[in-house]
Every structure is written in structure tokens, then in C-alpha cells.
Amino acid sequence: MIKALRIEAENVTRFHSVEAAPVGPGQVRVSVRHVGLCGSDLNTFKGLNPLVQLPRIPGHEIGGVILEAGEGVSADYAPGRRVIVMPYTNCGQCTSCRKGRVNACRYNKTLGVQQDGGLAEEIVLPAEKLILNDVLPPRHLALVEPLSVGFHAVERGRVARGDRVAVLGCGMIGMGVLIAAVARGADVIAVDLSPEKRALAKQFGAVETIDAGSEDVTARVMAWTGDDGVDVAFEAVGLPATFTQCIDLACFGGRVVYVGYSKAPVTYQTQFFNLKELDIMGSRNAMMQDFLAVVSHLETIGASADALISKVIPFSDAETALPYWDTHRNALKVVIEREV
Template sequence: MIKALMIEAENVTRFHEVEEAPLGNGQVRVSVRHIGLCGSDLNTFKGLNPLVKLPRIPGHEIGGEILEVGAGVDAAYQPGKRVIVLPYTNCGKCTSCRKGRLNACRYNKTLGVQQDGGLAEEIVLPAEKLILNDTLPAHRLALVEPLSVGFHAVERGRVSRGDRVVVLGCGMIGMGVLIAAVARGAEVIAVDLSEEKRALAKTFGAVETIDAGNEDVVARVSELTGDDGVDVAFEAVGLPATFTQAIDLACFGGRVVYVGYSKAPVTYQTQFFNLKELDIMGSRNAVMQDFRDVISHLETIGDQADALISKIVPFDEAEGALPYWDGNRNALKIIIERSV
């Protein structure tokens, strides 16, 4: 038996003893050492995630260490090696998979969402879903997956040097967008309600920040861009108001990328889709190259990455982590750490 944290019901988390998963061909048993809590985990805890059936073991932002290797696994995967987890599945048969866009598999089951996740002592996964890494400190392995989602969105938005970009929402996904866009040479305007998150956005390269609670975002962006609007507008909040605002902020001939998704219907004045001839894109999850790009960037920025971590909670105290985050929404990233 192994110890795992379950979200049992709305606002209820509790440790349980669960059966150790068998190790099959091509699989690896991983000791979970660090796991980041995601907004999807918080929504599950609050009863707001329609993709989840409770009870559920949350967690898909996983860094760990190989414990045991099954038959047929490449010799590079050895006990003691550190790994980062790709938490998505892909069927290989749907239209998205046939196009090579495995991140958008029609039948994807993300760890901690459509299937039990990694907030446990260990987890068994296919070797192909593990990235070996011995260059990053162990606790930063849990930063790779959430940042990769933002990096993927920037790739979708075709951001290039000199582009003017606005990021609506400076949570972890929005910060990933910001960091990736700055790395490509874009000028980024960061928008958020939180003073702390706006300040952090500045430290990671935002040229301007806007207080969404006290400023007219569209008017301020118009002022900053000489009435042009931005080349690319990223929505990373998931509210109807920011979905429509992204259309208003994009320039004529611009691009809009939706990384968040609205839980409520969104009503548009669609003439601007045509008048501006916008490219409007969704962005989902990430691909292997996004993970590798994040790893390379984290290696480059070193200790600055730790500014993204709001709190590290010992595994034995993880029952209180989601309630803590629910009461401290300015927290950016909470990581559960399991000592062995």
C-alpha cells in the first residue's frame, strides 16, 4: 500500500492508503518527490471542474526519481535517475493525433483530471511519458509542465522579436506565456488584479503592467501602442469578460490565443473577427519540444526561477495545501515536497 492524497468531495482532502500499481512492460515506477498544484486541482477542490469525477487523486506537475523499471524499457532509464512527467495521454488514432498534435488528443486523460494523478508516494507511468533530467534542482522539475503550457501558447501565437503582446492573467500559465514571449524578444504588457503578480511580471521582463481592477485595460493598451493594439493577445484567465477583451486588444491583422477556457458562455460582437481579420486560436497542454524549451530556459535563468514558487509544503502536510491556496489566491505556485 502507498499513501496518496484524495480530493474526496468539495472542499475535502484526506490521505488514503491505496494499492500499489503493478509494473507492466514499458513502464517505470517513479518516486514522487515534488508536485505542483495547478488551477485545475483548485477547481476540482472547489467543485468547479466538470472534467473530474470525485474522489480523485490530484496532481500532474510532477518531478520524481525512478524506483523500478519494467521489461522493454530503454537502458537509459535507471533507478535513481530524476525525471519530469508528461501527464497527458494520446490515443494515436484521432484526427489530432494523426496530425502529430498529440497534446490535443480527443481522448486525452490528464493525470489528476480524467484519471488519478501524482499526489502520492509513487506512480507508475509509461517510459515514453518521462523526461530524464539531472541538470535542474529537484524542486524545479515541478515547474516544467505548467510553464510548458505557456510556452506552447506562445508557439501557437507565432510570437517573434518586436511583437507587442498582452497577457491577460499572470497566474502560472500566464507567467509561462510572459516568460516565453520575452525570451523571443517580444514587448509584453502584463494585466492582472494582483499587485504581487504584476510586480513579479515586471521582474520577468514585462515592459508595462496594468491593474485590471482599477484601470481601463483597453484604453491603457491603446495608449501604450499608439492606438494600434497588440500583435498578439493571450487570454489566461478564463472569464467571459477577458475572452471578449482579447478581441478588443488585438490590432488589425493581429492574433488572439485562448489558453484559459471560460466556464460560462461568451457573447461576442463578431464583426471584429472579420474587420480585423484576426487569427483566433486555442491552445491546449504542451508537446515534448515545449518541455525541452522550458528546461533549457530554466537552466539559463537559474535561481530566478524560484521566485515563481510561493510556498513549499511537506508531503505529510498536503491535506492543508489546497485549503491554504483557496484562502490565499495571490499565491502563484504551491509545491508539495516529499522527503525520502
């Protein structure tokens, strides 16, 4: 038996003893050391995630250490090696998979969402879903997946050197967008309500920041761009107002990338889709190349990535983690750490 944290019901988390899964061919048993909490986990805790059936073990931002490997697994996956988890599944048969866009698999089951996740002492996964890395500090392994979502969105938006980019929302996904866009040589203006998150955006390379609660975002962006608008506008908030605002902020011939998703209907004046001839894209999850790009970037910036972690909570106190985040919404990333 192993210890795991379950979201039992709305606003209720409890530890339980669950059966340890056997290790089959092609699989690896991983000792979970770090789990980052995602907005989807918080939404599940608050009863706002329609993709989840409770009870559910949350957690898909996972770093760990290999315990054992099953038959047919490469000797590279040796006990003691550190790993990053790719938490998505892909069927190989749907249209997205056939196009090579496995991140958008129609039948994807993300850990902690459509299936139990990694907030447990250990987890068994296919070797192909593990990225070996003994270079990054252990805590940073749990940063790779959320940053990868932002890096994938930047790839979708075809961000290039010299582009002017607006990022609406400086949570962890928005920070991933910002970091990836800056790394490509873009100039980024970051928009958020939180002064702490705006300060962090400046720390990671934003040229300008806007307080969405007290400033006219559209006016500031237009002033910044000489009334052109931005080449790419990224939505990482998930509100109808920011969905439509991206259309206003994008320049003629510009691009809009939706990374967040609105839980309420969104009403558009669609003439600007045509007048501006906008490329409007959704972005979902991440690909292996996005994960590897994040790993490379984190290895380059080193200890600077520590600033992305707001709070570390011991695994023994994990029952307090989601309630803590619920009352400290300015926290960028809460990480649960299991010492062994």
C-alpha cells in the same frame, strides 16, 4: 500499499492507503518528490471541475526519481535518475493525433483530472511520458509542465521578435506565456488584479503592467501601442470579459490565443473578427518540444526560477495544501514536497 492524497468531496481532502501499481513492460516506477498544484486541482477541490469524477488523486505537475524500470525500457531510465512527467495521454488514432498534435488528443486523460494523479508516494508511468533531467533543482522539475502550457500557447501565437504582446492573467500559465514571449524578443504588457503577480511579471521581463481592477485596460494598451493594439493577445484568466477584451486589444491583422477557458457563455460582437481579419486560436496542454524548451530556459535562468514558487508544503501536511491555496489566491505556485 502507498500513501496518496484524495479529493473526497467538495472542500474535503484526505490521505488514504492505496495499492501500489505493478510495473509492466515499457513502464517505470517513479518516487514522487514534488507536485505543483494547478488551478484545475483547485477547481476540483471546489467542485467546479466538470471533467473530474470524485474521489480523485490530484496532481499533474510532477517531478520525481526513478525507482525501477520494466521490461523493454532503455537502460537510461536507471534507478536514481530524476524525471519530469508529461501527464497527458494520446490515442494515436483521433484527428489531432493523426495530425501530429497529440497535445489535443480527443481522448486525452490528464493525470489528476480524468485519471488519478501524482499526489502520492509513487506512480507508475510509461517511460515515453518521462523526461530525464539531473540538472534542474528538484523543485524546479514541478515547474516544467505548467510553464510548458504557456510556451505552447506562444508557439501557437507565432510570437516573434519585436511583437507587442498582451497577457491577460499572470497566474502560472500566464507567466509561462510571458516568459516564453520575452525569450522570443517580444515586448509584453501584463494584466492582473494582484500587485504581487504584476511585480513578478516585471521581474520576468514585462515592459509594462496594468492593474485590471483600477485601470482602463484597453485605454492603457492603446496608449502603449500608439492606438494600434497588440500583435498577439493571450487570455489566461477564463472569464467572459477577458475573452472579449482580447478581441478589442488585438491590432488589425493580429492574433488572439485563448489558453484559459470560460465556464460561462461568451457573447461577442463578431464584426471585428472580420474587420481586423484576426487569427483566433485555442491552445491546449503542451508538446514534447515545449517541455524541452522550458527545461532549457530553466537551466539557463537557474535560481531565478525560485521566485515562481510561492509556498512549499511538506507531503505530510498535504491535506492542508488546497485549503491553503483557496484562502491565499495571490499565491502563484504551491508545491508539495516529499522528503525521503
